Amino acid sequence: MTKKNATIYDISKKLNVSVATVSRALNNHPRISQATKELVVKTAKEMNYKQNNLAKALKSGETKNVGIIVPFINTNFFSSVIRGIEEELSPFGYHVIICQSHEDVNIEKKHLNTLLNAQVDGIFMSVSRTTVDTEHIEHILNTSRTPIIFFDRKKDIPGISTVTIDDYRGGYEATEHLISEGYKNICHFAGDLNLEIYQNRLNGYKQALIDHNLAVKEENIISTGSSIDAGIEAIKTLWKRKSIPDAIFSASDFAALGACQELKKRKIKIPQEVAVIGFSNEPFTQFMELPMSSMDQTPLIMGNKAGQVFIDHIKDNSSGVSIEKKVVLAPKICIRKSSKRE
Structure with missing residues (x-):
């Protein structure tokens, strides 16, 4: 034999x-x-x-595979969320299939169809910035028993569980920290306002100014991309104006890094002349020549919670009950030299 x-x-x-x-x-x-x-x-x-795993899956109704769709995998945030999901699901025998949408809703649609054809047991998803119409997601919800769980970037669709951080609170606390350090003319790099997470961070920024009797100046709100180049260009735009800010709260660490690079190039002292705080707490923030303050999104915990929501969903379905869960995590401020006055 x-x-x-x-x-x-x-x-x-x-x-x-x-x-x-x-x-x-x-x-x-x-x-x-x-x-x-x-x-x-x-x-x-x-x-x-x-x-024969396929035959076993057909018999049991489970493939023990789940799909994860993210805009990009090459950031600490998304890779950490994926790690958190894997950590939570691995003891239950699940494997993950990772897909990148590259911020393109059409690629996102193709990945959803591919995962459904692979008969995955669940889909974890952070929507692309070009996902405006959610018909492709709602169609799955209405025609398939495959659960979808949004994390970080979400759309408000009844029946879909979500795991997010309190972006409004993050924006509020970042701005309040700058105010507590004595900064008054605070600019906001708002990111892509097509996404709810950036809208919430902007609203938190505005409310913190209002609560501390500071004017909300629309010229101090700049819609930027989430890249180093976007931060550089935003500084160039600001410095063409008569009234320049004494602090910057960026909704993206990468845009904040670009701002720091351009400020240094212009020999503007951080934080003495201009303070900077970002959002996400990417690893590079603490290893910069001047460590940069940031809001930590606790991505590993977010992944763990998303995994737990999926397991709860499987248990709920086995008992004939489906419960929509909304998990909101608290951000953590990491104060470093870029925003703290001596």
Whole structure:
């Protein structure tokens, strides 16, 4: 007997037992004795038997695979969320399939269809910035039993659970910190306002100014991309004006990094002349020549919570009850030299 293409029929023939006995032994059936189970498993390994996972999935209704769709994987935030999901689901035997939308709703749609065709047991998703119409997501919700869980970037769709941080609170606390350090003319790099997370950070910024009797100046709100170049260009725009800010709250760490680079190039002292605080607490923020303050989004915890919501959903469905969950995590401010006056 060669080790190639061994089946349960081959194992049955070698051990002179029924195919049903082999199948039950491999699936740890309680009616099969421990001695028989051990013998069958040992023989299966010797014969290089590989269990047909597809057939098993069709029988059980579970593939033990889940899909994760993110805009990009090459940021600490999204890679940490993925790690958190994996950590939570691995003990339950789940594997993850990772897809990148590259901020393109059409690619996002293709990935959703691919994951559904692969019969994944669930989909974790952070929507692209070009996802305005949510018909493709609602269609899945209405025609499939596959649960979708939004994390970080979400759309308000009834029946879909979400795991986010309190972006409004993050924007408020970042701005309030700058005010407490004595800064009064605070500019905001607002990110892409098509996304709810950036709208909430902007609203938090505005409310903090209002609560501390400071004027909300529309010229101090700049819609930027979430890139280093966007931060550089924003500084160039600001410094063409008569009234320049004494502090910057950026909704993106990368735009904040670009701002720091351009301020340094212009020999403007941070934080003495202009303070800077970002959002996300990317690893580079603490290793910069002048460590940069930022709001930590606790991505690992976000991933853990998203995984827990999925497991809860599976348990709820097994009992015939489906519960929509809304988990909101608190951001944590990390104060460093870029925003703290001596």
